[in-house]
């Protein structure tokens with residue numbers, strides 16, 4: 185089976201890795217000069233760490249974060265640990281993390297071509313351009329792991345995304361050691377989005393924000409860093425954001441498969457609409473894609489049915505979260521204040537990712553935890 189994978193982010197690299205391990209002949213095409221940076225908070229949540237363990241990709245030793253600090257706009261905040269049984273989260277600058285995944289794919293037998301842009305897909309043929317030269321090749325299946333642009337997916341006839349979130353991040357070198365924790369700040373301008381401080385070194389933080397509503401996320405982040413005690417405390421009063429980069433997080437695509445093409449990762453629109461986490465989802469969709477092809481002997485039509493079914497079930501939480509996002513705008517701040525006084529509620533909201541686990545049971549559990 186010959187498979188083309190377009191884009192070497194976490195979705196593409198993990199798809200290439202999993203398929204090459206299954207014995208497929210995989211070509212992984214990446215248009216950037218490798219390795220490349222990516223606008224991201226660099227947060228590898230417990231879900232990402234667990235998934236890497238599950239597929240056998242080892243992370244080098246690095247700081248692990250057992251807890252998260254969450255604050256609301258008026259200073260009320262709480263710290264809580266992940267629930268028992270899940271691995272601690274970590275951070276990994278994407279330029280190095282994505283390179284690690286691609287190395288794993290190549291070690292498994294995938295062929296990797298950077299500075300190679302996929303320009304056209306027609307039926308079973310893929311046309312790529314590298315060093316100004318075009319070539320066309322035939323493939324049995326094609327994974328679109330092109331990220332949030334979704335350009336090729338749109339041309340393949342897949343429906344557009346339902347929503348886009350804007351996010352921006354940069355790096356701050358600090359004069360003092362950073363606390364060993366993720367920090368999530370529900371500052372007024374961002375809610376139901378948030379600002380984050382994720383340490384990527386003892387004195388180096390990834391600092392960013394995600395905005396669910398329209399607005400200038402970069403300006404809002406700058407204003408927050410200049411004025412908020414939550415930012416000025418850990419980062420210092422003269423914090424300078426270096427290497428700033430913005431990006432979009434695309435949410436919701438009603439169909440992810442057409443003919444021989446499969447949208448995976450951000451191209452599938454499966455990032456979390458409240459936390460903007462997308463790395464674990466990207467890798468998980470890649471695992472679904474590889475499994476669907478393997479289980480159906482490489483038949484793209486049957487694999488497409490299996491893939492759509494798996495992704496749709498996985499994405500059910502996100503669809504529910506999107507419906508609740510309006511409500512979350514009003515819930516985030518009072519819930520943070522209440523959790524500051526009720527450790528059981530604090531543990532519960534961290535356990536469920538600090539966003540509604542999207543069904544009546546979650547509401548009931550939250551309500552019960554809030555009362556105790």
Ligand SMILES: Cc1cc2nc3c(=O)[nH]c(=O)nc-3n(C[C@H](O)[C@H](O)[C@H](O)COP(=O)(O)OP(=O)(O)OC[C@H]3O[C@@H](n4cnc5c(N)ncnc54)[C@H](O)[C@@H]3O)c2cc1C
Pocket residue numbers: 190191192193194195196213214215216220222223224225226227228229300301302303329330331332333336351352353392429430431432433448449450451455460461462463464466
């Ligand atoms: C500011 C910001 C902060 C975020 N923070 C976090 C976080 O802390 N934790 C988390 O889990 N998620 C986070 N996310 C989401 C996360 O970055 C994405 O969900 C994740 O990168 C998706 O991976 P992917 O492989 O689908 O796409 P990408 O990582 O975007 O990779 C797509 C690749 O495809 C290549 N490509 C595109 N078109 C072509 C083409 N035609 N030919 C060849 N190559 C092509 C691109 O160059 C790129 O390398 C954040 C997003 C943003 C914008």
